[in-house]
Amino acid sequence: MGIGSFIKKQFIDVLQWNEDTDGVLAWRYPMADQEIQNGGQLVVRESQVAVFVNEGQVADVFGPGTHTLTTRTLPVLTNLKNWDKLFDSPFKSDVYFFSTRVQTGRKWGTPQPITIRDKDFDMVRVRAFGMYSYRVTNARAFFTEVSGTREVYTRDEVEDQLRGILMATMASSVGASQVPFLDMAANQALMAQQVKGDLTTAFARYGIALDEFNVASVSLPEELQAALDERISAGMKGGMSADKLAGFTKYQVASSIPLAAGNEGGLAGIGAGLGAGVTVGQVIGQTLGSTLAPQAAAPAAPAAGSATGSAPAEDSIEARLEKLKGLLDKGLISAADYDSTKAELLKKLIG
Numbered sequence: 001m002g003i004g005s006f007i008k009k010q011f012i013d014v015l016q017w018n019e020d021t022d023g024v025l026a027w028r029y030p031m032a033d034q035e036i037q038n039g040g041q042l043v044v045r046e047s048q049v050a051v052f053v054n055e056g057q058v059a060d061v062f063g064p065g066t067h068t069l070t071t072r073t074l075p076v077l078t079n080l081k082n083w084d085k086l087f088d089s090p091f092k093s094d095v096y097f098f099s100t101r102v103q104t105g106r107k108w109g110t111p112q113p114i115t116i117r118d119k120d121f122d123m124v125r126v127r128a129f130g131m132y133s134y135r136v137t138n139a140r141a142f143f144t145e146v147s148g149t150r151e152v153y154t155r156d157e158v159e160d161q162l163r164g165i166l167m168a169t170m171a172s173s174v175g176a177s178q179v180p181f182l183d184m185a186a187n188q189a190l191m192a193q194q195v196k197g198d199l200t201t202a203f204a205r206y207g208i209a210l211d212e213f214n215v216a217s218v219s220l221p222e223e224l225q226a227a228l229d230e231r232i233s234a235g236m237k238g239g240m241s242a243d244k245l246a247g248f249t250k251y252q253v254a255s256s257i258p259l260a261a262g263n264e265g266g267l268a269g270i271g272a273g274l275g276a277g278v279t280v281g282q283v284i285g286q287t288l289g290s291t292l293a294p295q296a297a298a299p300a301a302p303a304a305g306s307a308t309g310s311a312p313a314e315d316s317i318e319a320r321l322e323k324l325k326g327l328l329d330k331g332l333i334s335a336a337d338y339d340s341t342k343a344e345l346l347k348k349l350i351g
Contacts, residue, residue: 011034011035011036012034012035012036012037012040013037013041014040014041014042014043015036015040015041015042015043015050015095016042016044016045017029017045017050019045019048019099021152023154023155023156024099024152024155025098025103025136025142025147025153025154025155025158026096026098026099026136026142026147026150026153027096027097027151027152027153028095028096028097028149028150028152029094029095029096029097030151031094031095035090035091035092036069036090036091036092036093036095038069038070038090038091039069039070040068040069041066041067041069042062042066042067042068042069042095043066044062044063044064044065044066044067045064046064047064047099047101048064048097048098048099048100049062049063049098049100049136049139050062050095050096050098051095051096051097051098051139051140052074052077052093052094052095053093053095053096054077054080054081054093054094055080056149057080058140058143058144059074059076059077059080059093060073060074060076060077061139061140077091077093094149096143096147098136098139098142098143098147099136100135100136100137100139101135102133102134102135103133103135103155104133104211104212105131105133106132106133106134107129107130107131108129108130108131108132108163108166109127109128109129109130110126110127110128110129110170113126113127114126114128114167114170114171115171116171116174116181118180118181119180120180120181120182121181124181126181126218126219126220127218127219127220128191128215128217128218128219129215129217130192130214130215131212131214131216132166132210132211132212132213132214133210133211133212134203134208134209134210135208135209135211136207136208137207137208137209138204138207138208139207141205141206141207142206142208143207145205145206146158146161146206146207158208161206162203162208165199165203166199169195169198169199169202170195170199172198173194173195173197173198173199174194174195177194179191179194185218188214188215188216188217188218189214191215191218192213192214195213195215196210199213317348320345321342324338324341324342324345325338
């Protein structure tokens with residue numbers, strides 16, 4: 001091998017990135033001691049951006065296409081290096097490639113409940129889960145704010161940072177929206193829309209665009225569920241409006257139906273436990289009497305001299321609620337049956 005061939009191999013004629021590793025968002029071209037040949041080719045594929053960095057400072061940015069590297073195509077870098085317009089010598093510069101493809105199907109969730117202010121319940125701790133997708137749209141901002149001078153920067157690394165931003169933004173945007181939790185729980189699209197708007201702004205600072213964001217489920221910690229049950233009792237004394245009480249009951253029923261249907265003690269198990277021919281409605285009806293029927297007119301006074309007194313007054317609604325709770329505690333009815341019947345009773349009480 002001649003000395004000329006050896007020297008020629010030290011020059012880089014073509015710079016390109018094949019993206020042969022999935023999940024990489026930023027990749028630095030391995031320069032070592034090589035230099036870029038003046039007039040060399042830069043190949044940037046669709047869904048890529050190439051960035052020339054001089055001594056840590058972003059100089060030139062190239063989009064998809066094939067670019068011939070000269071003083072004309074590298075104006076900022078040429079100015080930084082004080083080259084003459086007719087330079088012929090090779091040059092050194094760090095070259096970074098960025099993937100701008102949409103990163104789809106990314107999962108997000110709240111491992112720990114987040115606390116938000118709520119107009120009905122003061123403070124609410126919620127868990128939520130869903131999916132989102134994003135992509136790098138501003139390579140300059142992504143380089144300076146996130147990836148830096150690392151040789152490789154992966155999707156997992158950026159999502160570790162995005163997760164913290166997402167949780168903080170979600171807590172502030174949901175809390176500031178003044179939309180009651182019950183309304184958001186009933187309409188997850190509303191919650192997703194509110195959070196997505198604020199996340200778009202937060203992500204933009206890092207050169208990332210939020211493509212899609214959705215909320216798949218919203219749940220409450222068990223201890224909060226118990227506390228809200230107590231709040232319902234307070235609602236009977238006027239602590240909660242009838243509309244919000246009805247909304248919360250609907251949310252409880254919707255949340256408990258999948259659990260009741262999928263477990264042995266649920267709707268299917270009740271029939272087997274009570275024996276053939278006895279339905280859930282019969283059990284509740286036998287225990288509560290005419291709970292859901294309109295109040296009957298007062299019975300006529302007994303005839304004079306009658307040996308029997310007036311019929312005992314119907315149980316109060318509070319007493320019926322206690323009996324209903326007893327059935328639930330004994331496992332004779334499911335949570336869904338309990339919640340739906342309780343809602344009817346409370347509706348009668350509140351009017």
